[in-house]
Amino acid sequence: MWDPRRCHCVWVYLECDARETLAAKLKPPPRNLLFVAASLHLSLSLSLSICLSCSALWASGLPKMSPFPSKTATFSLFFIFVFVFAFSSFSSSQPTSPDVLLLLNTIRPALEGAAAANAELSSWNTSLPLCLWRGLRWSAGGSAASALRCDNDSALRSNLSLSLEPSLRLLSIRLPAAALAGSLPPELGQFSFLEALYLGVNSLKGGIPLELGNAPALAELDLAENALDGALPPSIWNLCGRLILLRVHGNNLSGNVPDPADPSETCARLRVLDLGRNRFQGPFPEFIGGFRELTELDLSSNNFSGLIPDSIGGFRNLQRLNLTYNNFTGPLPASFQDSRFTAEAFQGNNPGLCGRPLDRCRSSPGLSSGAMRAS
Secondary structure, eight states: OOOTTSOGGGSTTOOBOTTOOBOOOOOOOGGGHHHHHHHHHHHHTTOOOOOOOHHHHHHTTOOSSOSSOOHHHHHHHHHHHHHHHHHHHHHHTSOOOHHHHHIIIIIHHHHHTTSSOOTTGGGOOTTSOGGGSTTEEEESSSSGGGBOOGGGOHHHHTOTTGGGOTTOEEEEEEOTTSOOOSBOOGGGGGOTTOOEEEOOSSOOEEOOOGGGGGOTTOOEEEOOSSEEEEOOOGGGGGGGGTOOEEEOOSSEEEEEOOOOSSTTOOOTTOOEEEOOSSEEEEEOOGGGGGOTTOSEEEOOSSEEEEOOOHHHHTOTTOOEEEOOSSEEOSBOOGGGTTSSOOGGGTTTSOTTOBSTTSSOEEOOTTSOTTOOEEO
16 A cells, blocks of 8 residues: 555555665556656656655645555646656756856856847857857867867757767857957956957957956957957966967057066967057057067057167068057167068157158257257
8 A cells, every 4th residue: 555654665556676766667557657657757767766755745645545546646746757857857958068158158148248139149059059159169178179070060060969068168259240249258268278269340348357368278369349448457468378369459458568477478479469559558568579479560559659679670570560650759770771661660650750761860959969850
């Protein structure tokens, strides 16, 4: 009999295995098949090692002395089992990768801001295959070698369960001109394998979070043509060991460009440094003279002043130089006299900026020895 004072394993019509797990081999009339199905799912799907709470069963309407459960009891148990099954199914369908969770719960709402739903960001949705999430590149193991080849694999492009893979790691975010109207969340620095972040030509506001400089793998950072303001965080130079590209052109960043924590830092891998069209001020950042592998340097349309250091003219690999529309003055270093750069690279500065390829410098009467002006 179904006696609430005894374990379910000795109840009539119920059987248990060696671990006292409900085996649910019930042989009632057909009207109890619903109860059997629910019991089977409880045993086989959830693998619960249970001894049902007799008081709970009693409260659900089971009679003390009946060979078959009543309709009320059957319905109550069925409702409980369906609820447990639905909850377990819901839990098992949620992403478990920390990168996916961070992207959906924090990064997406921050980039979107208060604006209407963004078409690009709306694709970051577990109802769509992972390969259709726009602007993202993923790895199944945390390295570029194990990157998912979505373009070449039709099975991947239609795989709805891929976003549930716990080993997924985010390698890059590329959403230029995507109408993003939010801000840069500090949590961007938490992606352990993020190598590239391209968010140029959007409407992102606020500052550049200092946590971004702590991203362990970040090598390419393009935030150009947004509405970012405040200072460039000193932590940005923490990326120097791997940084290839830093572009913040066309924002409202201000103040002096901060020095790296290590004065001898050379950013040996850095090829592109673009700080143009902001509101930076102060003297030419001397430490840039140590970035000798640059191929592109743009400091244009800021409020830099003073002399241009000799080291810049000696950059052997520099192919593009733009120092226009600042307040640089004095003679250009001799290292520029035989360089490939024309006067266009220096136009719009203080009239006192002189020397090849600009106008020749000459002494002015009444000025102290060594003072020069453009002729």
